[in-house]
Amino acid sequence: MPPVACSSPPSEMLLSTPRFPILTLDEAKLTPALGYLFHRKWIDPYESLVSILWKFEKANSLSGRVLAHLMGPDIDPYEGIVPKLGVVDIDRLHGALGLPKTTLREALLAPTERRRFSATFRHCRRCIAHGYHSVVHQVETIYRCPAHHCALESACRSCGYEAPYRANVQLLETPYRCSQCRESYGGYGWRPSEARPMQAGYRKALARKYVGSALGL
Numbered sequence: 001m002p003p004v005a006c007s008s009p010p011s012e013m014l015l016s017t018p019r020f021p022i023l024t025l026d027e028a029k030l031t032p033a034l035g036y037l038f039h040r041k042w043i044d045p046y047e048s049l050v051s052i053l054w055k056f057e058k059a060n061s062l063s064g065r066v067l068a069h070l071m072g073p074d075i076d077p078y079e080g081i082v083p084k085l086g087v088v089d090i091d092r093l094h095g096a097l098g099l100p101k102t103t104l105r106e107a108l109l110a111p112t113e114r115r116r117f118s119a120t121f122r123h124c125r126r127c128i129a130h131g132y133h134s135v136v137h138q139v140e141t142i143y144r145c146p147a148h149h150c151a152l153e154s155a156c157r158s159c160g161y162e163a164p165y166r167a168n169v170q171l172l173e174t175p176y177r178c179s180q181c182r183e184s185y186g187g188y189g190w191r192p193s194e195a196r197p198m199q200a201g202y203r204k205a206l207a208r209k210y211v212g213s214a215l216g217l
């Protein structure tokens with residue numbers, strides 16, 4: 001499937017982008033010494049924590065090790081964690097990313113009796129082309145992207161590798177591409193200068209499907 005071409009972002013997105021410098025980290029604490037460059041408008045509904053951290057990495061040129069430590073001080077960055085509710089330190093992430101806690105909770109896997117999640121990273125190529133991966137894509141009973149109706153994929157088209165859905169250095173340091181062979185999952189990835197909000201129809205379709213999955217619909 002051809003990648004979706006990205007047009008220029010709306011001018012208001014560029015104007016509203018905060019003009020913070022890209023700042024150094026206090027490596028001893030692995031927390032920002034002064035602050036990070038990030039904008040909540042870059043995040044779309046039900047965007048997964050991995051997708052959020054990829055954008056954060058792109059905007060701030062951070063290592064996967066630093067990103068993993070943002071989820072909790074005692075997390076082994078190479079082992080990583082399954083990004084689900086109750087495992088990730090939401091207060092710590094809120095402090096670093098400046099995103100609302102509700103957005104961060106929504107970004108985590110929240111299994112219910114009827115809603116189970118795949119242990120393998122699954123993606124829609126058209127969403128990935130816009131730098132978006134969703135917790136909705138991880139729901140085991142959802143086989144097509146609710147926004148684009150593309151079949152969700154887990155295996156790399158080039159080497160067949162299926163990445164475990166774990167927020168670890170390996171996944172965090174290979175945004176929008178296979179962490180084995182580095183082939184793109186679709187498109188050229190995301191950059192802050194090309195950020196643009198998701199269409200309203202796509203937002204509704206994702207929300208409807210996600211809520212429905214908890215009800216067994």
Ligand SMILES: [Zn+2]
Nearest residue numbers: 124127145148
């Ligand atoms: Zn999609």
Ligand SMILES: [Zn+2]
Nearest residue numbers: 156159178181
């Ligand atoms: Zn591959």
